[in-house]
Amino acid sequence: MNRRKFISKTALSSIAAVIGIDIVFGNNMIEGYQPLALQDPNPFKMFGLDNEMVVLNDKPWNIEAKAHLLDDKITPNKSMFIRNNGLIPKNIDVKKWTLTIDGESVKETKVYTLEELKSKFKHYTYQLTLECGGNGRSEFNPPAKGNQWTIGAVGCALWTGVRLRDVLEDAGIKSNAVYTGYHSADLHLSRNPDKEPISRGAPMKKSLEDETLIAFQMNGKDIPLAHGYPLRMVAGGWPASVSGKWLERISIRNKVHDGTKMKGTAYRVPKHPVAPGEKVKHEDMGIIESMPVKSLITYPKTGATIKEGKKLSIRGHAWAGDLEVAKMEYSIDFGSTWKTCALTKPVNRLAWQHFSAEVSFPKTGYYEVWARATDTNGKAQPMLLPGWNPKGYLNNACHRIAIKVK
Ligand SMILES: Nc1nc2c(c(=O)[nH]1)N[C@H]1C(S)=C(S)[C@@H](COP(=O)(O)O)O[C@H]1N2
Ligand SMILES: [Mo]
Numbered sequence: 534m535n536r537r538k539f540i541s542k543t544a545l546s547s548i549a550a551v552i553g554i555d556i557v558f559g560n561n562m563i564e565g566y567q568p569l570a571l572q573d574p575n576p577f578k579m580f581g582l583d584n585e586m587v588v589l590n591d592k593p594w595n596i597e598a599k600a601h602l603l604d605d606k607i608t609p610n611k612s613m614f615i616r617n618n619g620l621i622p623k624n625i626d627v628k629k630w631t632l633t634i635d636g637e638s639v640k641e642t643k644v645y646t647l648e649e650l651k652s653k654f655k656h657y658t659y660q661l662t663l664e665c666g667g668n669g670r671s672e673f674n675p676p677a678k679g680n681q682w683t684i685g686a687v688g689c690a691l692w693t694g695v696r697l698r699d700v701l702e703d704a705g706i707k708s709n710a711v712y713t714g715y716h717s718a719d720l721h722l723s724r725n726p727d728k729e730p731i732s733r734g735a736p737m738k739k740s741l742e743d744e745t746l747i748a749f750q751m752n753g754k755d756i757p758l759a760h761g762y763p764l765r766m767v768a769g770g771w772p773a774s775v776s777g778k779w780l781e782r783i784s785i786r787n788k789v790h791d792g793t794k795m796k797g798t799a800y801r802v803p804k805h806p807v808a809p810g811e812k813v814k815h816e817d818m819g820i821i822e823s824m825p826v827k828s829l830i831t832y833p834k835t836g837a838t839i840k841e842g843k844k845l846s847i848r849g850h851a852w853a854g855d856l857e858v859a860k861m862e863y864s865i866d867f868g869s870t871w872k873t874c875a876l877t878k879p880v881n882r883l884a885w886q887h888f889s890a891e892v893s894f895p896k897t898g899y900y901e902v903w904a905r906a907t908d909t910n911g912k913a914q915p916m917l918l919p920g921w922n923p924k925g926y927l928n929n930a931c932h933r934i935a936i937k938v939k
Contacts, residue, residue: 538564580759583611589680593617597685604831608688615759619730622718627763636784640705654695660884661769662689662852669928675810677925689885692767694748698741713740714790715777732792769883770854802922809921823854826908827929835934845892852885853908860907861888868916894938903933
């Protein structure tokens with residue numbers, strides 16, 4: 534008789550150990566059978582995420598937050614969005630991990646071990662706003678290809694590391710330096726080791742700012758694997774694609790860095806406004822630098838109901854790329870009139886700010902609360918969509934929540 538073999542006791546108990554609970558009818562599993570709990574890695578467990586985070590893509594992993602999950606002043610790991618262009622590196626050996634500084638404009642190629650980086654240079658901790666350049670893309674029409682982020686590809690965690698400037702100065706920068714370019718350990722989706730999923734960077738001015746870090750900690754602990762363990766660049770206020778994860782090498786370039794996703798339409802927007810759907814010539818596109826002014830209502834959740842006559846406390850965060858937010862307002866009449874919110878100063882440069890207000894409603898019914906931030910240059914968020922662009926970047930339209938007064 535050709536009987537199929539059942540799973541061995543030892544195999545069963547090791548699978549149960551991974552799942553973390555007894556498999557009640559496990560004896561009935563056929564040898565080689567993979568229980569679903571193992572087959573389909575659960576991203577929430579795998580990355581330690583809040584169950585309400587939204588998975589946009591699993592190859593590669595792209596996961597965003599909902600507004601109310603971002604209510605904390607410092608974004609916890611469980612609600613920090615994940616944006617990967619390639620495959621997360623496996624089998625990282627921190628003892629062997631090194632950071633190389635090279636390029637046309639370095640005086641001498643230098644290699645640092647993690648220990649050297651940590652012991653040789655002073656540590657700094659800053660709260661830094663990281664927002665994907667494509668956050669808000671889902672609203673553009675005609676639609677743009679790419680992850681259909683709604684509002685949740687932003688966070689402001691606490692990052693600890695050494696200043697990129699201190700490391701570059703230690704290596705020696707030539708006077709013809711123009712740009713930095715990062716190289717990382719993640720694998721291209723094709724698994725071709727000669728291709729990089731992404732290799733971006735920043736002009737020297739941004740690279741040499743006080744707050745531009747080579748970070749090894751997020752929120753006081755080792756950076757989680759999904760966010761770039763053991764080392765990443767963090768350049769707050771700029772598209773988060775500048776902040777290279779799993780950092781292995783930084784080149785000091787004598788020209789604008791020309792790595793993957795620095796060319797073509799990637800992270801570029803038209804220099805002048807264009808009509809929706811219009812084809813834009815390459816020379817009319819410019820690389821995105823500082824992100825535009827934006828805000829998010831993180832409390833209450835959209836759809837909340839309050840009693841007639843009660844005031845509604847709202848709160849959230851606002852940020853403005855390299856600038857600060859100067860003014861924060863809300864509207865309950867679809868943007869006809871605006872009232873001022875209380876607004877805090879940032880804890881440090883490039884950290885988001887917090888706003889709050891007590892909102893009164895004239896009578897029962899349906900309302901929308903809209904929030905609008907204005908930066909120190911006097912630029913405010915657009916009420917609806919900003920200028921259309923081919924790749925759907927920089928949607929900083931006012932965030933809004935629905936409220937019923939009963
Ligand atoms: N090595 C590497 N660095 C990377 C990426 C990547 O795919 N690989 N994605 C970039 C993009 S597009 C964004 S928006 C941020 C996301 O950072 P997070 O996943 O820690 O939130 O990382 C940036 N750094
Ligand atoms: Mo991004």
